[in-house]
Amino acid sequence: MYELDMLLKGFQTLLSQPFALLLSVVGVAVGIVIGALPGLTATMGVAILLPFTFGMDPLSGLLMICGVFFGGIYGGSVTAILLKIPGTPAAAATAMDGFELTKKGQAGIALGTATFSSFLGGTFSVLVLIFLAPVLASFALEFSASESFALAVFGLSIIASIAGKSVIKGLIAGFLGLLIATIGLDPMGGFPRFTGGYTELFSVPFIPVMIGLFAAAEAFKAMEDPAVRNGAAAMLSRIIPPWSTFRRILGTVVRSSGLGTVIGMIPGAGADIAAFVAYNEAKRFSKTPENYGKGELAAVAACESGANGCTGGALLTMLTLGIPGDAVTAVMLGALTLQGLQPGPLLFREHADLVFTLFAGMLVCYVLMLVIGLSSLRVMGRILQMPKSVLTPVILALCIVGTYAINNSMFDIAIMLAAGVVGYFMQKWDFPASPVVLALIMGPMAEANFRRALSLSNGSYDFLYNRPITAILLIIAGFTLLFPLVRGFMRRSKAAKGATRDAALAPNPAGGAE
Amino acid sequence: MKSYLSVSCAVAATVVSVGLMTAGASAAEYPFKPIELIVPYAAGGGTDLVARAFADAAKKHLPQSIGVVNKTGGAGAVGLSEIMAARPDGYKIGVGTVEITMLPHMGVARFSVDDFTPIARLNAEPSAITVNADAPWKTVEEFLAHAKANPGKIRIGNSGTGAIWHLAAEALQDKAGVKFNHIPYDGANPAVTALLGNHIEAVTVSPAEVVNHVSAGKLRILAVMADKRATNFPDVPTLKEKNIDLAVYTWRGIVVPKKTPQNVVDTLRLAAKNTADEQAFRDSLAKMNLTHAYADGPEFRAVMEKDNAFFKDLMTKLGMAK
Numbered sequence: 001m002y003e004l005d006m007l008l009k010g011f012q013t014l015l016s017q018p019f020a021l022l023l024s025v026v027g028v029a030v031g032i033v034i035g036a037l038p039g040l041t042a043t044m045g046v047a048i049l050l051p052f053t054f055g056m057d058p059l060s061g062l063l064m065i066c067g068v069f070f071g072g073i074y075g076g077s078v079t080a081i082l083l084k085i086p087g088t089p090a091a092a093a094t095a096m097d098g099f100e101l102t103k104k105g106q107a108g109i110a111l112g113t114a115t116f117s118s119f120l121g122g123t124f125s126v127l128v129l130i131f132l133a134p135v136l137a138s139f140a141l142e143f144s145a146s147e148s149f150a151l152a153v154f155g156l157s158i159i160a161s162i163a164g165k166s167v168i169k170g171l172i173a174g175f176l177g178l179l180i181a182t183i184g185l186d187p188m189g190g191f192p193r194f195t196g197g198y199t200e201l202f203s204v205p206f207i208p209v210m211i212g213l214f215a216a217a218e219a220f221k222a223m224e225d226p227a228v229r230n231g232a233a234a235m236l237s238r239i240i241p242p243w244s245t246f247r248r249i250l251g252t253v254v255r256s257s258g259l260g261t262v263i264g265m266i267p268g269a270g271a272d273i274a275a276f277v278a279y280n281e282a283k284r285f286s287k288t289p290e291n292y293g294k295g296e297l298a299a300v301a302a303c304e305s306g307a308n309g310c311t312g313g314a315l316l317t318m319l320t321l322g323i324p325g326d327a328v329t330a331v332m333l334g335a336l337t338l339q340g341l342q343p344g345p346l347l348f349r350e351h352a353d354l355v356f357t358l359f360a361g362m363l364v365c366y367v368l369m370l371v372i373g374l375s376s377l378r379v380m381g382r383i384l385q386m387p388k389s390v391l392t393p394v395i396l397a398l399c400i401v402g403t404y405a406i407n408n409s410m411f412d413i414a415i416m417l418a419a420g421v422v423g424y425f426m427q428k429w430d431f432p433a434s435p436v437v438l439a440l441i442m443g444p445m446a447e448a449n450f451r452r453a454l455s456l457s458n459g460s461y462d463f464l465y466n467r468p469i470t471a472i473l474l475i476i477a478g479f480t481l482l483f484p485l486v487r488g489f490m491r492r493s494k495a496a497k498g499a500t501r502d503a504a505l506a507p508n509p510a511g512g513a514e
Numbered sequence: 515m516k517s518y519l520s521v522s523c524a525v526a527a528t529v530v531s532v533g534l535m536t537a538g539a540s541a542a543e544y545p546f547k548p549i550e551l552i553v554p555y556a557a558g559g560g561t562d563l564v565a566r567a568f569a570d571a572a573k574k575h576l577p578q579s580i581g582v583v584n585k586t587g588g589a590g591a592v593g594l595s596e597i598m599a600a601r602p603d604g605y606k607i608g609v610g611t612v613e614i615t616m617l618p619h620m621g622v623a624r625f626s627v628d629d630f631t632p633i634a635r636l637n638a639e640p641s642a643i644t645v646n647a648d649a650p651w652k653t654v655e656e657f658l659a660h661a662k663a664n665p666g667k668i669r670i671g672n673s674g675t676g677a678i679w680h681l682a683a684e685a686l687q688d689k690a691g692v693k694f695n696h697i698p699y700d701g702a703n704p705a706v707t708a709l710l711g712n713h714i715e716a717v718t719v720s721p722a723e724v725v726n727h728v729s730a731g732k733l734r735i736l737a738v739m740a741d742k743r744a745t746n747f748p749d750v751p752t753l754k755e756k757n758i759d760l761a762v763y764t765w766r767g768i769v770v771p772k773k774t775p776q777n778v779v780d781t782l783r784l785a786a787k788n789t790a791d792e793q794a795f796r797d798s799l800a801k802m803n804l805t806h807a808y809a810d811g812p813e814f815r816a817v818m819e820k821d822n823a824f825f826k827d828l829m830t831k832l833g834m835a836k
Contacts, residue, residue, distance in 0.1 A: 054570075140711075142711065145708075190674060190676040199592045199595060199622065322726045322727060346730050456669060
């Protein structure tokens with residue numbers, strides 16, 4: 001086992017470099033904070049810390065960046081679960097069930113599960129990176145525009161499963177997202193669409209909309225009744241989930257980690273897509289899919305292991321092929337180049353020692369994330385005990401600062417606040433916010449890649465069925481769309497047998513169950 | 515209580531001294547406070563890295579530090595507009611890129627090339643015709659001959675419609691009398707990825723963006739659209755050697771708003787010259803595979819004006835100009 005040997009040697013080298021270990025602690029801690037703050041994503045965290053690594057030796061610098069990357073992906077879940085503020089787009093998926101658990105008074109266990117799942121998903125993906133990198137590397141190259149289009153269509157079909165109480169309202173929210181996604185520069189022609197002459201609208205202002213829809217809307221809603229404390233629900237009774245619970249979700253974690261790793265390898269698809277896909281698949285395979293959206297622990301586990309599973313996958317293609325799997329690794333590619341390391345097949349041959357020490361460091365980073373995460377959860381959980389009259393303004397301030405930080409732009413703040421108002425009314429009238437976010441992620445990806453695929457095939461639609469990956473993904477997408485309908489039909493025919501049950505189900509989609 | 519008092523004393527003292535400093539500003543030497551350097555692209559990208567390396571190396575040559583601020587959006591239009599609209603006092607300067615000479619013609623920018631005073635060009639990268647290593651073409655002649663025989667069959671990936679590498683491919687098509695199928699990607703990196711996967715036939719991005727794959731034997735550069743051969747690739751011919759008179763460069767440099775006073779411009783020019791000569795700056799660029807291409811203000815202006823005329827002409831021909 002060449003890899004195992006090298007990895008053990010890597011651990012040895014790592015132990016003799018306390019500075020690198022210290023920096024990974026710093027990186028993970030900074031990453032968790034950055035991930036937890038709305039607006040500051042893992043991508044930004046890595047970009048901000050990048051200049052600091054210029055003067056460091058390659059190992060320390062890269063480990064710090066990896067720490068920020070891993071911590072940033074995980075950190076988003078903390079505020080998503082506690083406050084329904086997804087710190088990162090991936091955490092928007094976690095927020096769906098995580099916050100419901102907090103409302104039920106199970107915040108502690110939700111956070112603990114999120115932490116363990118992130119750790120397991122991440123570690124799994126790093127192990128894949130270490131042992132299977134050469135085997136899997138070429139997979140990413142199979143992905144052309146048509147495959148990306150099919151993946152995006154599959155992503156959009158997930159709206160059907162995250163729609164919540166009413167599929168119609170979920171679809172309306174999804175189409176709203178798709179409409180917003182048409183704003184900006186045309187992905188192929190390069191001309192501006194619906195920008196009203198504002199250069200700021202040239203790219204879809206995705207993160208401000210997300211912060212507004214989730215965090216600002218939640219803050220506006222809290223203003224209705226500022227005196228209320230979360231009270232009993234705020235107690236973090238237990239953080240580490242009991243083994244019986246954990247065993248139940250282990251299958252979900254393994255499946256989601258695998259999915260996350262594969263999605264991470266695909267160029268242009270990152271943790272956000274992985275989290276939503278993992279959620280969808282967890283629901284599909286669940287014995288109790290009706291619990292999803294109402295506070296299902298397995299959903300939190302799926303999103304987090306999927307999102308963190310992405311990290312190893314994205315690093316895999318970046319290190320072996322020099323192709324960044326997502327936005328974070330695109331920035332990391334610059335970091336590697338600056339350290340005089342040229343990512344690509346030669347990296348493993350010429351710098352094998354360093355690469356495997358780095359791998360060892362990545363595993364250490366994930367252990368650090370687990371330790372730092374678990375030990376800080378109780379402190380972070382205290383947020384819930386703050387009176388809302390204090391917490392709400394703080395959340396709003398964070399939304400504004402976080403939004404400004406993305407582009408240093410006041411314009412984005414206006415978009416965020418407008419999205420907040422829209423989000424407030426969406427909540428009032430029971431429209432789910434996550435389909436909007438999903439449509440904003442997938443819409444531009446579907447459009448650009450469909451048109452690119454057409455361009456590549458010289459206008460022929462053959463790519464829809466004669467490319468295997470594309471065809472399979474499109475079939476799964478169709479299945480995902482129809483699945484809730486079929487299930488609803490089956491339930492209805494079952495319910496027809498017992499009329500009393502039918503009566504109990506009927507008022508549910510109409511009335512808001514707040 | 516006592517500490518509170520001393521804090522307020524300190525605050526008062528600072529306020530007074532800042533007031534005095536501002537009062538003496540007109541007389542004081544430029545710069546007396548930190549300078550903001552606007553980068554119109556995201557942190558971590560090539561332009562950002564050049565800017566940060568410059569800001570870092572400039573410490574020795576300016577009495578005040580330079581802080582990098584990223585103002586992204588609109589393919590650079592947002593940040594470049596901000597530089598143009600900045601108060602012309604030299605405290606808000608910017609990184610100007612080749613887009614200064616392209617965006618105005620597309621009707622998406624409020625500025626034109628005349629709204630900027632160039633300080634110094636720091637870096638320039640030519641376009642390069644790169645194909646997959648498995649491709650049948652060993653030379654640019656073979657490649658162009660094939661393109662001529664199969665019009666519209668060769669798919670060339672670029673970094674976005676209207677972006678520099680798209681225009682490079684359009685210019686090549688124009689000069690060589692061939693017809694390509696242009697495929698826009700969301701940046702140079704995805705285009706290179708598609709080339710690696712054999713989904714397209716060629717890309718026209720800079721050598722720096724493909725160097726890793728070229729040295730790994732996965733891709734092959736056929737020619738560079740430059741005035742002279744690249745130092746990293748001495749064996750790769752220029753298009754000019756092949757009798758195609760075409761050179762397309764992307765460049766990055768320091769620019770200030772038009773009305774900036776002459777003494778400020780002179781101070782910055784001197785500082786930029788010394789910074790560009792700094793070994794640390796050269797090393798940073800070399801590490802990023804970027805080409806050091808210092809040009810002083812007037813020379814930089816000539817480049818800008820030449821490119822401005824070139825792109826205006828090309829975009830009008832393509833029907834992209836507004």
